[in-house]
Amino acid sequence: MEWLRRSVLALSLLLLAGCGGPSSSPGTSPLANATGGAVPSWPLPADPMGLARQAGLNPDTREYLDYHVHAHLDVFVNGHPVVIPGGIGIETSDPAVKKFGSNGYGGIPAAGCAQPCISPLHTHDVDGVIHVEAPQEVQFTLGQLFKEMAVRLDSSCVDTYCAPATNVVVYVNGQPHSGDPADIVLRDLQEIAIVIGTPPAQIPNSFPG
Numbered sequence: 001m002e003w004l005r006r007s008v009l010a011l012s013l014l015l016l017a018g019c020g021g022p023s024s025s026p027g028t029s030p031l032a033n034a035t036g037g038a039v040p041s042w043p044l045p046a047d048p049m050g051l052a053r054q055a056g057l058n059p060d061t062r063e064y065l066d067y068h069v070h071a072h073l074d075v076f077v078n079g080h081p082v083v084i085p086g087g088i089g090i091e092t093s094d095p096a097v098k099k100f101g102s103n104g105y106g107g108i109p110a111a112g113c114a115q116p117c118i119s120p121l122h123t124h125d126v127d128g129v130i131h132v133e134a135p136q137e138v139q140f141t142l143g144q145l146f147k148e149m150a151v152r153l154d155s156s157c158v159d160t161y162c163a164p165a166t167n168v169v170v171y172v173n174g175q176p177h178s179g180d181p182a183d184i185v186l187r188d189l190q191e192i193a194i195v196i197g198t199p200p201a202q203i204p205n206s207f208p209g
Contacts, residue, residue, distance in 0.1 A: 039077045040159055044085050044092065045150040052089055052119035055147035057140075059089075059119045062112035069132035071190040072207050073142075077161070078197040089122030089148045100125070121145055121186075128208075132186055142192060143182025155180040161196045169195045174205025 045051060049059045075082040087105035090097060094117040098107035104125040108118060120134035121144055132140050146153035156162050158181075170181040171193040177184065184192060189207040 039080045039082045042082065042085055042149055042151055042159075044087050045148075048087075048089055048091055048119070048148065049116055051148045051150060052121070055119075055121075055144040057089075057119045057121055057144060057148075059091075059116035060112075060135075061114070061116055061118075062108050062110065063106075063118055063133045064120070064135040065133055067132065067134040067137040069140075069186060069188045070207070071130045071132075071186040071188070071192060072204075073128050073130055073145075074191070074193040074204050075158070076193070076195050076200050079200045081200075083126050084123060084128050085149070086123050086125040086127075088145065089119030090124075091117040119148060121148065130186060140186045141182060142184040142186060143180075145186075146182065153182045155182075158194055158196060166197055169199070171195065171203050171205070174203060 052059045073084055075084065086103040090105050091113070092099070092105045094113045094115075096108050096111075096113040097105055097117055099105055100107070106124045120132060120138075121140045122131050122133075123129065124131060130145060134140075143153055151159050153159075158168055161168060170177040170184075171191075172184060173191050174193075181192075181194065191204050191207050193204050195203065
């Protein structure tokens, strides 16, 4: 019977190789079921000015401080924070854009860039601070930021994490938000927390600092 035992073992190994490991439910990111605290990585996308225009924003050659708002964004997946990239909405390859450390971008001189290089809605660093720097007061939304990130955000999904397969709750200043999170208007010193899966020990409820 040794030949039979070996045949069964070989067949089992072939089936495991063909499956490629455990699968996830439809609409659920494989990371949502991963162990070891795996979280998504959201790199800076290509063509930031094109994405800004797709989001209904008007990139410019320099920053304006006539309307200046800072909101803060936290995203958690199973209790672990997701890094919000620095340089969202900024053409980081433009020679007029300075780089600070390994993740910070900005410092555009008063003369500006030779061509549009910064959106009025952007991030400078990986601290989760969303910067609105515009020539006049206009409503900017969380959905516009996510369009600049090339990450899905709507009433059902954040990236590949979708309800009801994955629990997704959005908080504004510590209070649960109902409705489409993409429609949240960014306001000064506002704290937004997107909680996916198991929540962290504490939900942030105020702008840090």
